[in-house]
Amino acid sequence: MAHPTRHCLSYKGAMRVNFLLTTSKRVFYAILLLIAVLVLNFSLIHLAPGDVADTISQSMGGADQELLDQIRADYGLDQPFMVQLGRYIGGVLSFDLGYSFFYNMPVTQLIMERLPATLLLVLTAQLLALIIGVLLGVVSARKPNGITSHFVTFLALFGYSAPVFWTGILLLIGFSLKIQLFPVAGMRDVTIDGGFFVQAQDIFMHLMLPMITLASVFLALYSRLSRATMMEVLGSDYVRTAKAKGLTQSQVVYKHALKNALSPVITLAGLQFSAVISGAVLVETVFSWPGLGTLAFQSIIARDTPTILGILFFSALVVIVGNLLTDVALRAVDPRLRGRG
Amino acid sequence: MSPLLTVENLRIELTTRDGVAPVIDDLSLSLNAGETLSFVGESGCGKSMTALALMGLLPEKIGRVAAGKIIFDGEDITHASPARLREIRGNDISMIFQEPMTSLNPVFSVGEQIAEAIRAHQNLPRKAAWNKAVELLDAVRIPNPKGRAGDYPFQMSGGQRQRAMIAMALACEPKLLIADEPTTALDVTVQAQIFDLLTDLQKQSGAAIILITHDMGAVAEMARDVIVMYAGRKAEYGPVDAIIEHPRHPYTQGLISCVPHIVSDMTEERHDLVEVPGIVPSLKDFGRDECLFASRCQHRTEECMSKRPVEKHFDNNQIADCWHAEEL
Numbered sequence: 001m002a003h004p005t006r007h008c009l010s011y012k013g014a015m016r017v018n019f020l021l022t023t024s025k026r027v028f029y030a031i032l033l034l035i036a037v038l039v040l041n042f043s044l045i046h047l048a049p050g051d052v053a054d055t056i057s058q059s060m061g062g063a064d065q066e067l068l069d070q071i072r073a074d075y076g077l078d079q080p081f082m083v084q085l086g087r088y089i090g091g092v093l094s095f096d097l098g099y100s101f102f103y104n105m106p107v108t109q110l111i112m113e114r115l116p117a118t119l120l121l122v123l124t125a126q127l128l129a130l131i132i133g134v135l136l137g138v139v140s141a142r143k144p145n146g147i148t149s150h151f152v153t154f155l156a157l158f159g160y161s162a163p164v165f166w167t168g169i170l171l172l173i174g175f176s177l178k179i180q181l182f183p184v185a186g187m188r189d190v191t192i193d194g195g196f197f198v199q200a201q202d203i204f205m206h207l208m209l210p211m212i213t214l215a216s217v218f219l220a221l222y223s224r225l226s227r228a229t230m231m232e233v234l235g236s237d238y239v240r241t242a243k244a245k246g247l248t249q250s251q252v253v254y255k256h257a258l259k260n261a262l263s264p265v266i267t268l269a270g271l272q273f274s275a276v277i278s279g280a281v282l283v284e285t286v287f288s289w290p291g292l293g294t295l296a297f298q299s300i301i302a303r304d305t306p307t308i309l310g311i312l313f314f315s316a317l318v319v320i321v322g323n324l325l326t327d328v329a330l331r332a333v334d335p336r337l338r339g340r341g
Numbered sequence: 342m343s344p345l346l347t348v349e350n351l352r353i354e355l356t357t358r359d360g361v362a363p364v365i366d367d368l369s370l371s372l373n374a375g376e377t378l379s380f381v382g383e384s385g386c387g388k389s390m391t392a393l394a395l396m397g398l399l400p401e402k403i404g405r406v407a408a409g410k411i412i413f414d415g416e417d418i419t420h421a422s423p424a425r426l427r428e429i430r431g432n433d434i435s436m437i438f439q440e441p442m443t444s445l446n447p448v449f450s451v452g453e454q455i456a457e458a459i460r461a462h463q464n465l466p467r468k469a470a471w472n473k474a475v476e477l478l479d480a481v482r483i484p485n486p487k488g489r490a491g492d493y494p495f496q497m498s499g500g501q502r503q504r505a506m507i508a509m510a511l512a513c514e515p516k517l518l519i520a521d522e523p524t525t526a527l528d529v530t531v532q533a534q535i536f537d538l539l540t541d542l543q544k545q546s547g548a549a550i551i552l553i554t555h556d557m558g559a560v561a562e563m564a565r566d567v568i569v570m571y572a573g574r575k576a577e578y579g580p581v582d583a584i585i586e587h588p589r590h591p592y593t594q595g596l597i598s599c600v601p602h603i604v605s606d607m608t609e610e611r612h613d614l615v616e617v618p619g620i621v622p623s624l625k626d627f628g629r630d631e632c633l634f635a636s637r638c639q640h641r642t643e644e645c646m647s648k649r650p651v652e653k654h655f656d657n658n659q660i661a662d663c664w665h666a667e668e669l
């Protein structure tokens with residue numbers, strides 16, 4: 001007869017090995033995907049007329065053909081496409097995204113300066129939308145004809161129809177011009193001096209409006225989906241079992257039902273990651289939030305090719321990391337996914 | 342000794358699109374501690390609704406107790422507060438459901454779900470409750486209970502899940518266990534094992550059981566009394582032996598002759614009703630003042646169509662709600 005504990009351990013062990021295998025497989029695919037994104041971005045930009053040499057010559061107030069050729073030779077732009085592509089990918093793999101002539105600094109450094117602001121905005125907006133969305137969904141699922149439920153319907157309609165920049169401008173007018181609750185633009189007030197907490201509070205106040213604006217779009221999505229799944233789950237057999245055990249309302253709803261209703265919402269949130277990032281470009285522009293979005297906007301205007309490519313690469317990276325995290329979260333709430341590839 | 346459970350003239354109404362209808366219409370019964378009462382009848386006759394009413398778990402906003410009493414252990418629980426009902430549920434009265442595949446929560450381990458039932462009613466530390474859950478899994482004959490307690494429902498077969506449900510239901514040693522078609526969803530071979538398990542556990546724990554089932558063999562083996570339900574009403578009620586020996590209601594006669602091994606000694610006449618043509622009326626017709634079985638009944642007369650049958654009592658404690666029960 002098999003030893004009971006050993007049987008158990010070997011089973012759990014198998015699950016763990018399986019998990020590591022699938023995770024490393026996913027990471028491998030993610031890297032392949034990133035390289036594909038690089039090739040595609042580079043090719044697309046290459047197809048567009050004009051190059052860095054044009055940009056440089058423009059910034060110098062014009063240059064003759066000889067000088068242009070000289071610049072092209074200096075930066076390897078006279079090389080065949082495949083060579084340039086190979087060099088670029090090689091560079092990226094060693095964290096060198098090229099040099100921005102517009103900002104006069106390496107693109108990697110430029111992006112690293114802006115990335116935290118974008119990550120802060122994107123992650124807090126997603127989190128806010130998820131938490132409030134799920135709460136609204138739960139409350140309205142318990143009272144489908146209650147006021148919260150009607151509010152969710154209204155919110156969904158608003159979220160679907162209102163463009164994010166319009167919401168942003170509206171909030172800006174309302175809460176920083178009319179009622180001067182929050183600062184108008186930027187991420188920090190340079191005149192403020194103080195310790196960590198003072199600084200953090202300053203950033204938080206700046207963050208509020210952009211975060212709410214960005215969250216509003218996704219809040220609508222998440223609250224509607226949570227309401228629908230929650231209503232389904234509340235009518236399920238296992239919720240009836242939970243009640244039959246004599247558990248309290250809140251144990252039934254917030255433990256038994258909610259954990260089951262979370263999976264679809266997390267899946268949706270994962271799928272929305274790229275939409276959140278493109279939403280961030282608009283929101284950052286409205287609120288002059290110093291992140292990748294404003295950088296993208298400026299560098300497109302300035303035809304700053306290396307920076308544009310770098311931002312595209314980082315957006316893809318953030319989306320891919322977001323999807324990996326979604327996967328981890330899904331496995332955490334649903335044991336049925338843990339054993340599978 | 343007064344019975345553990347007495348139901349008096351219970352009427353339960355469901356509000357649906359078609360209006361309000363009595364899904365349980367004037368049901369009375371009594372059950373002593375440690376004994377088994379069985380419910381039989383086709384699907385849609387209100388058996389589950391009766392069970393849910395006893396648990397205080399009628400579908401929210403749709404179902405309500407319109408009249409009657411459910412006296413459990415001397416207390417009328419139709420008037421109990423939600424908090425009092427939570428105290429009773431899972432502790433004094435617990436329930437096993439028909440669908441073992443969906444009745445356990447897929448995202449919590451089986452051990453945790455059992456331990457939770459214990460902790461809902463007893464002030465036990467987590468670890469102690471877990472150990473008790475393992476003991477219970479052992480009691481319902483799940484091999485390697487220590488290892489299996491950490492399993493999730495999807496890692497178990499239907500029979501094992503139903504065993505786990507039984508373990509959960511018995512966790513707080515209830516005085517009354519309601520088993521609503523506990524074997525309907527299971528393989529034939531597993532069905533007998535589950536009935537054996539229930540019988541053994543009842544002997545050990547002394548719990549009274551309400552057994553809802555289509556399995557007349559199990560009824561004959563386990564139950565003292567049986568209630569035959571039809572369209573929300575009792576068709577026949579009495580000792581199992583007496584009813585199998587001589588069913589007085591045409592519906593019971595039809596049901597029982599479907600089970601060859603019980604009625605192996607039955608006469609030719611009874612064979613006529615093996616196939617009961619027709620279907621159970623839909624809920625909206627449940628309240629009518631007539632015999633609801635009339636459309637399917639060979640013995641129907643004018644009287645049956647114009648007035649709801651009254652109870653006919655027989656010497657052997659058998660009760661049949663049929664105008665012609667004496668003649669049959």
Ligand SMILES: Nc1ncnc2c1ncn2[C@@H]1O[C@H](COP(=O)(O)OP(=O)(O)O)[C@@H](O)[C@H]1O
Nearest residue numbers: 357364383384385386387388389390391400624
């Ligand atoms: N939630 C509900 N809403 C409306 N009607 C219901 C609901 N549950 C059960 N019913 C109806 O009540 C009647 C009795 O159902 P039920 O008690 O489940 O029967 P049984 O368990 O005997 O098969 C059926 O006609 C069924 O359609």
Ligand code: SF4
Nearest residue numbers: 632635638645663664
């Ligand atoms: S009352 Fe009439 S119709 Fe109803 S079961 Fe009896 S004989 Fe049949």
Ligand SMILES: [Mg+2]
Nearest residue numbers: 388389521522
């Ligand atoms: Mg049923």
